[in-house]
Every structure is written in structure tokens, then in C-alpha cells.
Amino acid sequence: MTFNSSNLPEHIAIIMDGNGRWAQKRHMPRTVGHAKGAAGVRSLVEFCAKQGIPYLTLFAFSTENWKRPEDEVSTLMGLFVQYLEKEMESLAAAGVRLKVIGDISAFPAELQARIQSTEEATAHNHAITLTVAANYGGQWDIVQAVKNWQQANPSLHVSQLSQDALAQHLSTEGMPDVDLLIRTGGEQRISNFLLWQSAYAELYFSDALWPEFDEAEISKALHWYKTRERRFGKVSH
Incomplete structure (x- = not known):
């Protein structure tokens, strides 16, 4: 399925x-589910690249995921390495930039x-930017941005920090x-993911578990998005 380019999101997270x-529903170890999802x-x-969506960000591993069982964390790390080894070559050939x-x-x-x-090998690709959030937390991102701004502006007081200036020091700097x-997965919370960057995002919650979230499921999300009126604080016309 191909969507009309009008009113499509520029950045999906x-x-x-x-x-x-x-995996548990199928009486298999949780680690099998992670492999299927990857x-x-x-x-x-x-x-997403075919639809002309330039930015896709995936929450792969949060700062809170370290609390999971050791074998599950180890599996997640291994899958990340495996993904970089096996998938990125073909994705890079298709014009995917990894961040x-x-x-x-x-x-x-x-x-x-790795x-x-x-990142270096795909830096000049332009079809789509695939951002993987790994050991990431939105609160961490904001704190790091403040620290980075202060380091870049040692002579300025924090009272001089503006929203635009802070945005330039977030991990997603340069992205919309x-x-x-x-x-x-049916949960309805954002779990410390891209808190600053999602201030005006449309929130779509799917009951599909991640290994079941295929092209048909994301198409449902895009159809829903196209029905939304995004006012950004303004009144409706």
C-alpha cells in the first residue's frame, strides 16, 4: 500500500x-519474542521509506531495561550486534541512514x-533516517542537553537558556x-521516550504486540493520523 504524500508524518517514533x-503466549522464552520482533x-x-517518511525512531532499549533478567538483557545486546551485522548492509544499500x-x-x-x-558508513544516505534509541531515557536526554548547553556556553547563566537553544543540544538535534x-502492545503510556520531542505528537496506541505490528498495522496508524487536526494550540478553522 502506498499513501498520498499529503498529511503524512515527517517523523514517526x-x-x-x-x-x-x-513469546509467552506461545509458551516460548521471552528472548524468542525479542528475536522475532527484531x-x-x-x-x-x-x-516507511517507500511512503516518503524521512524519519523513523525506534525505542530499542531504555535506561530502565537494565532491571530485566540478565539473560534477556544479554539477548537484547546480541540482537543489536546481529542487526548491525546482517541488516544494515542491505538497508544502507537502500539509502537508510542509521543514528x-x-x-x-x-x-x-x-x-x-559497530x-x-x-553510523559513519551510512552518514551520507538520505532515503530515511532510522534512529535507534538504546539505553535512552527522555529525562536523561533533557538533563544531558542542559549540561551540554552549559559546557558550550560557560560564560552564560542558566537563566539565559531558551527552548530553541536547548533543542540544539538534544540527542535528536537536526531532526524534526x-x-x-x-x-x-496495548499499553497507553510513553515510558520516558522522547519527552521533549513529542510535546505535540499525535499518540497512537495499538493492541498488536510488536512482532505482529506489520505493514497492515502501521497503515492503520497512518490512516488514523491523516484524520487528525493538528492545531498546535491554535483554534480550529
Whole structure:
């Protein structure tokens, strides 16, 4: 399915929820659900690129996910490496640019190196920017932005900090704010994801578990988005 380019979101952000529950419903380990969920990312990215949506951000691993069982965290790390190894070559050939946001200093050195090399290898691609939020939290992002602004402007007092200036130091600097924020898995909260960037986002909650969230499901979200009247605080005409 191809959508008319009018009134499509410029930036879609997705909280990929429900991998573990998908596996448990099938009497399989939660880790199997994460693998199944990761396998569907490629087709989703390609679908968004085909529609002409320039930015897609996926919440892969939050700062709170470290509290999960050790084997599940290890699996998530392994899937990230595997994704960079196997998927990015074909995605890069399709014009996908990869950007990773979050505190990656907590990751194994091998993963940090792969992230850096993949970002560099895809830096000049323009079909779509795929941003993966890993060890990311929206509150962390805002605090880091304030610290980075202060470091860049040591002679200025924090009272001189403006919204526009702070936005330039967020991890998503240079990207448009989120137009459509999707959460799968039936939960209706944004879980500390892109808090600043989603200030005026349309929020779409899907009951589909992430491994079930295919082209038909995201098409439903896009149809719903096209019905929304985005006023940004203004009155309706």
C-alpha cells in the first residue's frame, strides 16, 4: 500500500512493546519474542521509506531495561550486534541512514565500535533516517542537553537558556519533532521516550504486540493520523 504524500508524518517514533508477551503466549522464552520482533524491523523501515517518511525512531532499549533478567538483557545486546551485522548492509544499500541515541558508553566495547562504524558508513544516505534509541531515557536526554548547553556556553547563566537553544543540544538535534508516536502492545503510556520531542505528537496506541505490528498495522496508524487536526494550540478553522 502506498499513501498520498499529503498529511503524512515527517517523523514517526515507535515504542516496540510486547515481544516478551508474544513469546509467552506461545509458551516460548521471552528472548524468542525479542528475536522475532527484531526480524520485522527491516520491512517496517523499507515501508516507511517507500511512503516518503524521512524519519523513523525506534525505542530499542531504555535506561530502565537494565532491571530485566540478565539473560534477556544479554539477548537484547546480541540482537543489536546481529542487526548491525546482517541488516544494515542491505538497508544502507537502500539509502537508510542509521543514528543511535542514548548513553552507549554502558554497552560492550564491540557494540560501541559497530555502532560508530555503521553510523559513519551510512552518514551520507538520505532515503530515511532510522534512529535507534538504546539505553535512552527522555529525562536523561533533557538533563544531558542542559549540561551540554552549559559546557558550550560557560560564560552564560542558566537563566539565559531558551527552548530553541536547548533543542540544539538534544540527542535528536537536526531532526524534526515527532509527529506520530506509536506504542504497540496495548499499553497507553510513553515510558520516558522522547519527552521533549513529542510535546505535540499525535499518540497512537495499538493492541498488536510488536512482532505482529506489520505493514497492515502501521497503515492503520497512518490512516488514523491523516484524520487528525493538528492545531498546535491554535483554534480550529
